[in-house]
Amino acid sequence: MHSAPSVSPPRVAVLADDLTSAGDGAAPFRRAGHPARVLLSGSPLDGHGQEDGVLAVDLGSRLLDEAGAVARTRAAARALAGAGLLLKTVDSTLRGHVAAEIRAALEGSGRRAVVIAPAFPAEGRTTRDGVQYVREVRVDESEFARDPAHPVRTADLARILPEAVLVDAGRPDALFELLPEGGLFVCSAATDADLDRIVAAVPDHRAVLWVGSPGLAAALARHHARTSASSAELPPSVRPLVAVGSANPATRRQLALLAAEPGAVSAVAADPLRAADTPVRILHTPHERRADPGELTRALAASVAALAGHAPFDGLVLTGGETAEAVLRALGAHGIDLHDEPEPGIARGTLAGPADAPRVPVVIKAGGFGDERTLVRLHALLTRVPS
Structure with missing residues (x-):
């Protein structure tokens, strides 16, 4: 991962632990009118022409051990700390080095506060009282607990991030008072409207590190929508x-x-x-x-x-x-x-x-x-x- 000081900060930067997370973290912003590019892990961050758009970086960190994931995440967050909006994606079923990468991204970004909202209601992934569910089943009791490569060990974000403050879905306005003190804030959400309220409750989006799945990315994109970008339709495939x-x-x-x-x-x-x-x-x-x-x-x-x-x-x-x-x-x-x-x-x-x-x-x-x-x-x- 290159972190040369010549990198021009994009309007939106997305740090992801694998390629699909980078793609579906950036895609809502593309739909909201921002040009967007997704980079494979190890690609230089400069020279991609996204200063006025979205640069989503696949860190490839889900395949690394925890120390490697921390080093790569910290370096990328430091390189893209000047982004207008900085989003660290996490898997909506909590697979991967979730806690270690959040802490590394916070350190590298220089932000004082982290807003964490991993719910993705469109896919049945919700957060209730700091516990992650998939279609009303705790993720550590779901099929994701049996993932052969990255099994989920716990659904409880309070265990994953014991230093975090839990924010109830009914009181996202509490963020307004809590954020100036700094720290980590885990927000419960069951609907897209809950995520929209979390985003609206944060007075300065540049001042925090956002952490979430495509649900939070979509809420942020709705809040920061631009005039729809026009683009030519992709040609149909004959032999896909x-x-x-x-x-x-x-x-x-x-x-x-x-x-x-x-x-x-x-x-x-x-x-x-x-x-x-x-x-x-x-x-x-x-x-x-x-x-x-x-x-x-x-x-x-x-x-x-x-x-x-x-x-x-x-x-x-x-x-x-x-x-x-x-x-x-x-x-x-x-x-x-x-x-x-x-x-x-x-x-x-x-x-x-x-x-x-x-x-x-x-x-x-x-x-x-x-x-x-x-x-x-x-x-x-x-x-x-x-x-």
């Missing part, structure tokens, strides 16, 4: 590719429905897809994960790169943050220029890379997001075929 690396049960159900579409070809390696003359081509990691998840992700990315060279695709759907990161890196991209947010928590854009690289449309989705037909709809969005 769907790459699924997430082991989340919700994504696997989505994969099963897409694979059942007429003519669909689904495989765990590139060879069966090379000669497949169908618009529904799917690469995925094995359903039974007996190998290291990182090895499976790298193998999937290598298969995508192999197809790019021998059976080119003109659109991508990527599911799972680590999958998306690995695939884009294998394709030589350094990020994504965002186009829109077709569904809550899902980002669509074009690959950003070398000047001679093709501007391939891409959609990225976190593993646990969406209903059972989400992948069918996203594939149809790329091809403009009614779903």
Whole structure:
């Protein structure tokens, strides 16, 4: 992560622990009229032309040990401390190095106060009395507690951040009195209206570090909306590719429905897809994960790169943050220029890379997001075929 002093501060900076979090943290601002770019981890922060827009940085810290995650988060927060609005995204099911990265971002940013609101009501993720739920089930009792790579250990934010003050959903106005003293403030929220009230209760948005999931990003974007940015419609894809690396049960159900579409070809390696003359081509990691998840992700990315060279695709759907990161890196991209947010928590854009690289449309989705037909709809969005 580069932290050279020549970095021009963007209007909005988003620090995320993986690629899908960066995409769905920036996408609401794009919808609200801000130009936005998402950078892969390790990319230089300067020279991306987002001084008047949004720069979302994938720190790749979910794959690191805690010490590495802290160092990378602190450095990025310091480099982007001059942003008008600084948002540290966290997973809405509390996976990853949540507490360590929040503290590191606070230290690097130089802010005195942190407003933490991880609720994402559109996906059924809510915060009640400082405890995180997914569709009314504590996240540490949900399927996310059994995540093979990043299991959730506790749903209680008071245990994760014992120094934090809990702010009730019915009293967000308490922030007005609490913030001048500094510290960490965990805000409960069950609806988008609750998140809007939290945002409205903070008198100076530049003075705090914001921490949350796409729900908070959307509330901040609504508060800071600009005139809608006009942009050309992305061209339809004729031969898109769907790459699924997430082991989340919700994504696997989505994969099963897409694979059942007429003519669909689904495989765990590139060879069966090379000669497949169908618009529904799917690469995925094995359903039974007996190998290291990182090895499976790298193998999937290598298969995508192999197809790019021998059976080119003109659109991508990527599911799972680590999958998306690995695939884009294998394709030589350094990020994504965002186009829109077709569904809550899902980002669509074009690959950003070398000047001679093709501007391939891409959609990225976190593993646990969406209903059972989400992948069918996203594939149809790329091809403009009614779903």
